[in-house]
Amino acid sequence: MQVDPTQGSDDSIFTIDAPDAAGPFFLVCEHASNRFPAEYGTLGLDDEAQAACIAWDPGALGLAQNLSRLLDAPLFSARVSRLIYDLNRPPLAATVMPAQSKGWQIPGNADLTAQERLRRLDAIYIPFHDRLRREILRRVMLATETGQVPVLVTVHSFAPVVDGEPRSVEFGVIHDADPLLAQAVVDLARETTPLITALNEPYSETEDITHTLRLQATPCGIANVMLEIRNDLLSTPEAQAHVAAMLAPVLRGALERITA
DSSP states (O other), rough: OOOOOOOOSSSOOOEESHHHHHHHSEEEEETTOOOGGGGGGGTTOHHHHHHSTTTTOOHHHHHHHHHHHHTOEEEEOOOOTTTTTTTTOOOOOOSOOEETTTEEEEEGTOOHHHHHHHHHHIIIIIHHHHHHHHHHHHHHHHHHHHOOOOOEEHHHHHHHEEOOOOEESSSSOOSSSHHHHHHHHHHHHHOOOOOOOOEEOOOOOGGGGHHIIIIIIIIOOOOOOEEEGGGGSSSHHHHHHHHHHHHHHHHHOOOOOOOH
C-alpha cells in the first residue's frame, strides 16, 4: 500500500504548512491524504483500494508542498481520506461518503444512517472548513492594510485512464463562477509549458466539484482557481517538484495579468 505522506500521527484532520507565508496565494489540498483514522477502520477496503485514487489524489500533496515553497504560500491540507468524507463536495452530495467509487465497493459507507453522516460532518467537514474560512478571512482583513488580497488555489490530481479510455489532457484548469484567473492560467500554461492544458477538463463546475471555491472564495470576492494535474506526471517527488517548477511562474504570471 502506498502510504499517506502527510506528516504527523495525531488525530487532526488538517495540517497548515507555512501559515505565516507572505505571498498572495493560499493553497488548499482537500484530497491530500489516504489516511484512515482508527475510529473509522478501513471501511472494509484492502491495501490496494486504500492506495488507489478513489481514496485520495496521489501526488497532489507533494505538488502543493512544492508550490507552497516556490510561491511563499500557506498550504491547508486534509489528513483524512476522501472516502471517509470528501471535503470538496457539498454535504448532501451522494459522493461525500460514497458506497461505491469508480467500480470499487466501499462496504463501510453502505447504508450509513443520518446520524453517522452527521457525526462525520461534525468531526471532519465543519472543523476543516471553519478553520479554512478563518485563515482566509484573516488574510482578507489584513489586505485592508497590506493591499495584498489572498488568491485561493486548490490542488488536485486525476487518473490518466478512466473506463479504459486514456485522457490526453495533462493539466486541467477549472473555475466556478469567476473564470478570470482560470483563463489566464490556461493561456500562460499553453504559452510557457509543454503541458497539454485545457479549461474545465477533465471535470467542470457543472459536476459539482468546485465546492471549496464556491464556499470559501466566492463569498469573499477573491480570485480563485482549481488545478487538476494528471497523476502519472506526479509519480515521484522529483516529478512533483518538476511540475511545481513549471506551474509556479504560471500562477504568478496569471495573477499579474488579471491585476495589471
